[in-house]
Amino acid sequence: MNAINHPSLALATFAATLQFETIPHEVLRRAEDLMLDWAGSALAGKGARPVETIARYAEQMGGPGPCEILISRTRATPMFAAMVNAAASHYAEQDDVHNGSVFHPAAVVFPAALAVAQALGRSGRELLTAVVAGYEVGIRVGEFLGRAHYKIFHTTGTAGTIAAAAAAGRLLNLTPEQMLHAFGSAGTQAAGLWEFLRDAADSKQLHTAKGASDGLMSAYLAQAGFTGARRILEGAQGMGAGMTRDADPAKLTDRLGFRWTLAETSFKFHASCRHTHPAADALLQVMREHSLAPEQIAHVDCHVHQGAIDVLGPVVNPQTVHQAKFSMGTVLGLIAEFGSAGLTEFDSSFNAQRVAQFRGKVHMVLDKEVDQAYPARWIGKVSIRTTDGRTLHGRVDEPKGDPGNTLSRTELEDKAARLAAFSGAASPAEMAALADKIWSISRITNMGDLL
Amino acid sequence: MNAINHPSLALATFAATLQFETIPHEVLRRAEDLMLDWAGSALAGKGARPVETIARYAEQMGGPGPCEILISRTRATPMFAAMVNAAASHYAEQDDVHNGSVFHPAAVVFPAALAVAQALGRSGRELLTAVVAGYEVGIRVGEFLGRAHYKIFHTTGTAGTIAAAAAAGRLLNLTPEQMLHAFGSAGTQAAGLWEFLRDAADSKQLHTAKGASDGLMSAYLAQAGFTGARRILEGAQGMGAGMTRDADPAKLTDRLGFRWTLAETSFKFHASCRHTHPAADALLQVMREHSLAPEQIAHVDCHVHQGAIDVLGPVVNPQTVHQAKFSMGTVLGLIAEFGSAGLTEFDSSFNAQRVAQFRGKVHMVLDKEVDQAYPARWIGKVSIRTTDGRTLHGRVDEPKGDPGNTLSRTELEDKAARLAAFSGAASPAEMAALADKIWSISRITNMGDLL
Numbered sequence: 001m002n003a004i005n006h007p008s009l010a011l012a013t014f015a016a017t018l019q020f021e022t023i024p025h026e027v028l029r030r031a032e033d034l035m036l037d038w039a040g041s042a043l044a045g046k047g048a049r050p051v052e053t054i055a056r057y058a059e060q061m062g063g064p065g066p067c068e069i070l071i072s073r074t075r076a077t078p079m080f081a082a083m084v085n086a087a088a089s090h091y092a093e094q095d096d097v098h099n100g101s102v103f104h105p106a107a108v109v110f111p112a113a114l115a116v117a118q119a120l121g122r123s124g125r126e127l128l129t130a131v132v133a134g135y136e137v138g139i140r141v142g143e144f145l146g147r148a149h150y151k152i153f154h155t156t157g158t159a160g161t162i163a164a165a166a167a168a169g170r171l172l173n174l175t176p177e178q179m180l181h182a183f184g185s186a187g188t189q190a191a192g193l194w195e196f197l198r199d200a201a202d203s204k205q206l207h208t209a210k211g212a213s214d215g216l217m218s219a220y221l222a223q224a225g226f227t228g229a230r231r232i233l234e235g236a237q238g239m240g241a242g243m244t245r246d247a248d249p250a251k252l253t254d255r256l257g258f259r260w261t262l263a264e265t266s267f268k269f270h271a272s273c274r275h276t277h278p279a280a281d282a283l284l285q286v287m288r289e290h291s292l293a294p295e296q297i298a299h300v301d302c303h304v305h306q307g308a309i310d311v312l313g314p315v316v317n318p319q320t321v322h323q324a325k326f327s328m329g330t331v332l333g334l335i336a337e338f339g340s341a342g343l344t345e346f347d348s349s350f351n352a353q354r355v356a357q358f359r360g361k362v363h364m365v366l367d368k369e370v371d372q373a374y375p376a377r378w379i380g381k382v383s384i385r386t387t388d389g390r391t392l393h394g395r396v397d398e399p400k401g402d403p404g405n406t407l408s409r410t411e412l413e414d415k416a417a418r419l420a421a422f423s424g425a426a427s428p429a430e431m432a433a434l435a436d437k438i439w440s441i442s443r444i445t446n447m448g449d450l451l
Numbered sequence: 452m453n454a455i456n457h458p459s460l461a462l463a464t465f466a467a468t469l470q471f472e473t474i475p476h477e478v479l480r481r482a483e484d485l486m487l488d489w490a491g492s493a494l495a496g497k498g499a500r501p502v503e504t505i506a507r508y509a510e511q512m513g514g515p516g517p518c519e520i521l522i523s524r525t526r527a528t529p530m531f532a533a534m535v536n537a538a539a540s541h542y543a544e545q546d547d548v549h550n551g552s553v554f555h556p557a558a559v560v561f562p563a564a565l566a567v568a569q570a571l572g573r574s575g576r577e578l579l580t581a582v583v584a585g586y587e588v589g590i591r592v593g594e595f596l597g598r599a600h601y602k603i604f605h606t607t608g609t610a611g612t613i614a615a616a617a618a619a620g621r622l623l624n625l626t627p628e629q630m631l632h633a634f635g636s637a638g639t640q641a642a643g644l645w646e647f648l649r650d651a652a653d654s655k656q657l658h659t660a661k662g663a664s665d666g667l668m669s670a671y672l673a674q675a676g677f678t679g680a681r682r683i684l685e686g687a688q689g690m691g692a693g694m695t696r697d698a699d700p701a702k703l704t705d706r707l708g709f710r711w712t713l714a715e716t717s718f719k720f721h722a723s724c725r726h727t728h729p730a731a732d733a734l735l736q737v738m739r740e741h742s743l744a745p746e747q748i749a750h751v752d753c754h755v756h757q758g759a760i761d762v763l764g765p766v767v768n769p770q771t772v773h774q775a776k777f778s779m780g781t782v783l784g785l786i787a788e789f790g791s792a793g794l795t796e797f798d799s800s801f802n803a804q805r806v807a808q809f810r811g812k813v814h815m816v817l818d819k820e821v822d823q824a825y826p827a828r829w830i831g832k833v834s835i836r837t838t839d840g841r842t843l844h845g846r847v848d849e850p851k852g853d854p855g856n857t858l859s860r861t862e863l864e865d866k867a868a869r870l871a872a873f874s875g876a877a878s879p880a881e882m883a884a885l886a887d888k889i890w891s892i893s894r895i896t897n898m899g900d901l902l
Binding site: 049054056057061063064065077078079080151153157181185188189190191192193194195197198199201202206207210214217220224226228229232235236237241242243 | 500501504505507508511512513514515516528529530531602603604608632635636638639640641642643644645646647648649650651652653654657658661665668671672675676677678679680681682683686687688689690692693694
């Protein structure tokens with residue numbers, strides 16, 4: 001084996017040989033932050049129809065097992081625990097995102113890793129190591145696939161399958177060769193199209209569910225000797241060739257072991273699609289600075305990157321809470337009315353008359369500076385015309401939750417507790433205990449139940 | 452709902468409302484032929500490492516259920532029975548193929564349909580109706596995705612997921628609306644890249660396994676109210692947009708209810724990739740006509756379509772039986788040596804010295820006439836230079852197994868029995884009983900076990 005001119009192998013070798021001891025302390029701490037943030041998001045999915053539908057299917061098809069399903073506190077085999085927990089993770093749209101890859105790593109990496117760790121009785125350190133492997137691999141695959149991929153494909157479903165394979169494979173102690181085969185099997189299963197957004201269909205839950213469980217399957221198969229393509233990413237008939245027009249293999253190995261992309265991952269502050277956050281923060285800034293009331297605003301231009309227009313553009317008249325999370329006008333309407341766009345505001349008011357009225361004032365305009373900075377930086381720029389004829393400008397260079405503007409552990413604990421309370425999946429006391437457990441996870445010798 | 456300008460809906464409505472009574476008699480009889488041919492292929496997968504690896508994974512992750520796994524004669528839930536039977540179906544490369552779509556329908560349609568029929572105690576007529584729905588849908592999806600898709604994607608994995616959803620959905624009695632959602636969920640999971648061929652990796656078994664089980668999952672989810680994109684095929688961010696450059700939505704509804712694409716499906720006569728069959732038949736014709744021995748042949752030019760070069764071209768020095776099935780030179784070498792390229796010949800001689808020697812004499816050349824006729828017609832043309840300086844030409848307009856040159860029921864029974872005997876999965880007496888059962892399947896009121 002030789003990793004020169006073989007990016008898939010270099011990446012597989014990195015994932016298979018990553019050691020806890022070589023991961024910087026601040027990266028491990030951030031992984032713990034991301035784990036609590038993920039658990040809150042997964043718990044928030046309890047009771048959601050698409051999530052519960054997948055949970056019932058898992059119960060019907062799967063067998064009894066040692067792995068925890070968070071929303072029901074029942075147990076399943078690793079495949080189905082990963083499937084249901086991943087379905088739940090992305091429902092509230094509060095899980096993390098990596099800007100450069102436009103990929104939501106937690107929703108696929110943690111469900112796969114936790115299931116395997118629980119099935120095999122692995123330690124907290126082994127779990128964290130696997131999670132870091134999953135993030136580093138998945139984010140680089142997302143960056144490799146690039147913007148053309150994201151125009152059609154839901155990167156969290158596609159890159160997510162490889163990310164989940166990397167995390168599961170690390171816990172299964174795959175050799176580099178086996179990890180390469182796991183990538184091959186994962187990449188040839190990678191799927192997820194944006195078409196569902198137009199209809200507010202349930203596919204987003206299916207994408208994370210299948211990303212996690214298909215990735216996990218790939219790792220188990222590789223351990224058992226099942227082989228996959230050796231260049232599933234960069235090969236002439238691989239993902240880069242078939243699923244994008246601007247694949248860049250150099251991204252796959254970008255500063256492996258030096259650049260820790262996990263630490264670049266952002267927390268979501270608003271309960272909406274991340275593409276709405278920069279403008280939401282910029283609007284909030286202007287409204288606070290000028291003490292504006294919603295009714296003083298006549299028109300809002302959001303100066304956005306093309307990706308925002310691609311994903312949010314089709315949503316003109318949202319009919320469900322989920323669809324509203326992809327409506328720039330609705331998100332800004334909630335911000336204008338309530339100062340925040342959390343789960344509660346969406347649930348009670350996404351189609352309230354005043355919010356719907358504000359929605360009509362909001363327009364997206366492609367902005368050269370914002371578009372060129374994207375996806376490395378998500379700049380928020382808005383221009384507001386007031387009813388009394390003023391034009392005001394707002395600008396946020398790093399939206400709340402980004403690494404340079406991150407959430408404290410107290411803010412993370414509050415957010416996770418709010419998410420669990422929203423769905424009734426866990427009490428405040430249980431969430432406090434969970435936070436304690438995660439903050440000291442590197443001392444756990446055998447990962448048992450989280451709850 | 453209005454199916455005008457909505458091909459996905461027209462196709463879903465057709466699949467959901469197809470009635471046994473409206474299917475022509477000869478189409479139903481051909482469906483029975485295809486069923487026996489499929490069962491032989493699935494049984495031939497017994498003992499194959501990739502197939503058994505998937506079977507062990509299914510046992511580890513799934514639960515007990517009512518559905519038959521043919522190679523082990525054990526039972527599983529519908530998802531895993533479909534998964535394992537589909538993994539087994541395509542291993543011997545002896546399952547059917549539809550020329551125009553370059554799609555192997557049986558490998559994904561029958562496993563999904565049989566599992567649901569057994570789970571729900573459906574009749575033989577209901578099973579046949581569902582199978583016809585699966586073929587008609589999957590073949591049209593394959594034709595819709597076109598040649599550009601097949602250059603990178605394994606259509607049996609991609610179109611196959613929708614085909615399996617259609618068959619499973621028909622047995623679940625989905626409404627047209629639910630069937631449309633099943634298509635949405637299936638299409639957004641559709642995957643399968645050719646990259647594995649370069650390494651002779653095991654992905655082909657994964658593609659059929661996942662096509663069948665993911666399609667089945669989509670149908671069960673749709674029955675439970677899970678929604679999918681309404682235009683997953685033709686939409687701006689659907690399969691046509693993301694996975695091909697020459698999608699033609701008109702193909703999706705081409706003469707629905709009048710043209711029965713199932714009856715256009717070919718049986719495989721040689722145990723190799725279908726792309727090798729036209730040239731193999733043409734070589735056999737020349738050698739018989741001129742009583743040539745292999746050592747009298749100095750050079751063979753196979754005049755082929757581009758798809759043959761795309762799929763077979765990367766295989767230059769086959770190291771495994773499976774890879775040898777994608778080597779034009781090996782297939783022609785077996786034909787030259789033994790007069791046939793069946794499972795036995797591959798197993799004993801794919802790398803025998805005389806076969807390997809012949810392999811070096813075989814070259815593929817793109818042929819304008821053959822390429823233009825493809826994929827509707829698979830013309831076989833070879834030019835042979837003999838050691839004594841003659842140039843001989845062979846031509847076959849319809850390779851053995853095509854609808855105009857099809858196999859009789861006796862030939863089908865022989866083929867299925869040979870396949871089952873090869874792997875030791877069923878005795879000749881059992882295969883004779885299975886054939887009797889399938890020839891009278893439309894009188895079975897409750898589909899029990901096949902074996």
